[in-house]
Amino acid sequence: MHTRAAEAPTAAGAPTGAGAPTVAGARTVAGARTVAGVQTVAEPGPSRTPARARRVRPEGHRRGPLARPDASDAPPGSIVLIGGGLAAASTAQGLRDRGFDGSVVIIGDEPNPPYERPPLSKTYLSEHAAADELTLLDADRAAELELTIRTGERADALDRGAGEVVLESGHRIAADAVLLATGGTARTLPRLSGEHVHTLRTRADAERLRATLGSAERLLLVGFGFVGAEVAATARAFGVEVTAVEVDGHPFARVLGGEVAEALLSRHREAGVDLRTRTTVEACDPTREGVLAELSDGSRVEATAVLVGVGMAPSTGLAADAGLDVDDGVVCDASGRSSLPGVWAAGDVARWEHPLHGAVRVEHYDTALRHGEVVAASILGGSETYEEPHWFWTDQHEQRLQVAGVTADADDVVVHGPDHEGRLLAFYRSGEVVCAVAGIDRTRDVRGGRRLVTARATPSRSELADPDVDLRALARAHR
Numbered sequence: 001m002h003t004r005a006a007e008a009p010t011a012a013g014a015p016t017g018a019g020a021p022t023v024a025g026a027r028t029v030a031g032a033r034t035v036a037g038v039q040t041v042a043e044p045g046p047s048r049t050p051a052r053a054r055r056v057r058p059e060g061h062r063r064g065p066l067a068r069p070d071a072s073d074a075p076p077g078s079i080v081l082i083g084g085g086l087a088a089a090s091t092a093q094g095l096r097d098r099g100f101d102g103s104v105v106i107i108g109d110e111p112n113p114p115y116e117r118p119p120l121s122k123t124y125l126s127e128h129a130a131a132d133e134l135t136l137l138d139a140d141r142a143a144e145l146e147l148t149i150r151t152g153e154r155a156d157a158l159d160r161g162a163g164e165v166v167l168e169s170g171h172r173i174a175a176d177a178v179l180l181a182t183g184g185t186a187r188t189l190p191r192l193s194g195e196h197v198h199t200l201r202t203r204a205d206a207e208r209l210r211a212t213l214g215s216a217e218r219l220l221l222v223g224f225g226f227v228g229a230e231v232a233a234t235a236r237a238f239g240v241e242v243t244a245v246e247v248d249g250h251p252f253a254r255v256l257g258g259e260v261a262e263a264l265l266s267r268h269r270e271a272g273v274d275l276r277t278r279t280t281v282e283a284c285d286p287t288r289e290g291v292l293a294e295l296s297d298g299s300r301v302e303a304t305a306v307l308v309g310v311g312m313a314p315s316t317g318l319a320a321d322a323g324l325d326v327d328d329g330v331v332c333d334a335s336g337r338s339s340l341p342g343v344w345a346a347g348d349v350a351r352w353e354h355p356l357h358g359a360v361r362v363e364h365y366d367t368a369l370r371h372g373e374v375v376a377a378s379i380l381g382g383s384e385t386y387e388e389p390h391w392f393w394t395d396q397h398e399q400r401l402q403v404a405g406v407t408a409d410a411d412d413v414v415v416h417g418p419d420h421e422g423r424l425l426a427f428y429r430s431g432e433v434v435c436a437v438a439g440i441d442r443t444r445d446v447r448g449g450r451r452l453v454t455a456r457a458t459p460s461r462s463e464l465a466d467p468d469v470d471l472r473a474l475a476r477a478h479r
Contacts, residue, residue, distance in 0.1 A: 075380060076176030077102045080165045082155045082318070083181030084108025086116060086365060087347030089136040090372025091179050091379075096145045098380055104147050105173055106137075107165070109154040112203055113137050118365055120206040121230040122395055126237060127210065134203065155182075158322040158343065177379045180319055180330055180338070180345040181372075184312035184363070191281060192222060196290045197306045200227060209307065216240045216304035220293055222281055224251045226394045228309035229268065233396045236271045243301050244268075245279040256403070257413040260426050260438055267397050267422060314349045314361065327351060329361035334385040335378040336371060344379060346371035355387050356453070357406045364392040389436070389453040402443060404450040405436030414464040425449070432458040451475035 079095065079102065081088040088106050095104055108114060115134040123129035132138065142149060154168040164172040186199035198209045209231075213219065219235045221228045221244035229251075232242045248254075252261035268275060276297060283294040290304040316326045325331040325339040329351035336344040336352060347368040351361040370386045377384045389405040399422060410428035417424035418440065425445050428436035434457050437449025448471030452459070457478035463469060 075100075075102075078174045079104050079177045079179070079379060080173055080175040081106045081179045081181060082165065083179070083183060083347065083349075084110050084112065084114045084151070085181060085183055085347060085368065086114070086136060087181035087183075087350075087368040087372050087375075088179065089114040090369050091181070091346065091376050092137070092145060092147055092372075094373045094376025095379065098376060100376075100380055102176075103174075104145070105175075106147060106149045107153050107155050107167070107173075108149070108151050110202055110204070111152045113142075113149055113151060115203060116365070117201075120203065121200060121227050122234055124203070125206050125210050125213070125231065125234045131203070155318055158318070158340075160322065160340070163342075176342070178343045179336075179375060179379070180324075180343065180349060181347045181368075182315040182318060183348045184314045186308070186312055187310045189222065189281070189308055189310060192284050192306060192308050194284075194286055194291070196286065196304070197284075197308060199308050200231065201312060209305070212305045213238050213240055216290075218243060218290075218301070218303045220281075220291070220301055220303035220306045221245070221309060222306060223309035223311070224248075224275065225309055225311065228307065229264070229396050230394060231307055231309065232268060232273050233271065236273060236397070240304075241274075242272070243274040243276070243303065245276050245281060245295060247278065247280055249278045251275075251277065255407055256401075256438060257407070257410070257415075257426065257428070259413065259415045260401075260424060260440075263418045263422065263424050263440060264396065264399075264401065267399060271397050312348070312363065316349060319343075319345065319349075331359070335383050336375040337378060344375045346375050352386070354390075355385065356389055356456070357409075360390075360406070362390050364390060366391045387454075389450055391450065399440055400443070401438065401440050402446045403436060403438045404446055405434075405453040407436040407438070409435045412461070414461060416465075416467060427452070427464045429461070429464075434459065434464070445471065448472055448475070452478070 081091055092104050092106060106114065114136040116136060119129045119134055124134060137149065155165050156168040157166040158178060159166050163175060165175045165178060166172055186201040188199060199205055200209060213235055218241040221232055221242060224244045224246040228244065232244055235242050250258065250261060252264055265275065280296045281293050282296050284306065285292050291306055293301045293303065295301060314329045316330060319330045320326045323340060324343065329349055330338055330345035332338055332345050332350050332352045334353040336346050336350065338345050348363045350371060351359055353359050367390055374384045374386045391404045393400055393402045405428065407428045409430040412429040414427040422440060423442055424440040425442045426438045427434055427449060434452040436453060437446055439446040452471065452475050455475050455478065457475055459474050459478050463474060
């Protein structure tokens, strides 16, 4: 049985976890808050059924404290999880579920304990969800799991020789194994800056935008991806006028195909969103009430606030500095192992090998959740892989779109609907294989279609086009 290892002191003798006060049984560290929890979901989300895992025999993977010379095949005694989101929280839960009783330290650079991000553009932005409803690890749960959570701290380096994580403050934490779940940062645009310009990635971002929307007359959205579209729906519910500019001629079409994309866009237009495609912001000047933007179509838009929603960049600096392979994310195998023994990656920052989709980095809630489950097993010597199709959802104007699989591989789309209620179902085929399924307010059918994707089923186009098709039977017939 492992005893929980004390955190290593800095050269200057900074306080360590040993001897620090405890709160309800949870270990604290000087200058850090210890909070915890499992999951409180602020809105309906994905199933938390454990990922289907395939156990294989490890192939000479060397485990140990960041590949120190004295590393052995013994299980780790101390594990550090870098990141304050779902992937880190899921890994911590998975480690304890699998009986690990060593030290687990979570390091997050935000002032909050790990929390869910999907509500930031929806229920949290609209004040229908409180901050504690987003929290993944509340104080009671952290105490129960005996986690140390250091908030407002940034990991600065991985000291491979010493087997330690070095914080920006200079504090050092012993680490036999490390998870990089550093997520990413919101991309910005050079012409757009100032007090009226927002991005949306963190809880603080959402709170700042929410304060603005409460008195805003018009919001200018730059970029109309999924987050931008969710914010547009939330803003319209506030009664705020919304103008959205998007450089793409047909938003969502590359991801969803023309018919499904148009079903989403038509709902936004019905709700009063002024969507301008093939349009960019050429200039943006501050005014007394907000900004005055000059658009590439020659028009001008006055807005109280601007939200730049042009995606996120994975936070790979720590990994690159440590010598890990980085290519649009931290490059990992199918169990989350990076190129450096003793270091794993998960969530938005990780580019995993997936048995269905190949090497891919995915910015979805369900992926981060399941990455954590697989990484926990891998750190403890197992070799599970995450084999289920990628899955995500987005809520816009009281409609829910769900997608399972990778639509980019498709060369054919079979669409049912939309019906008079806007409900729609689409199957995506790559050659003869069903590679993805999407549905608007068709949760049960998406679940059935996901079985087809998992099985790499090859039903005919006419079978998929049948409005009375039994998806379970079809999946069984084409395994």
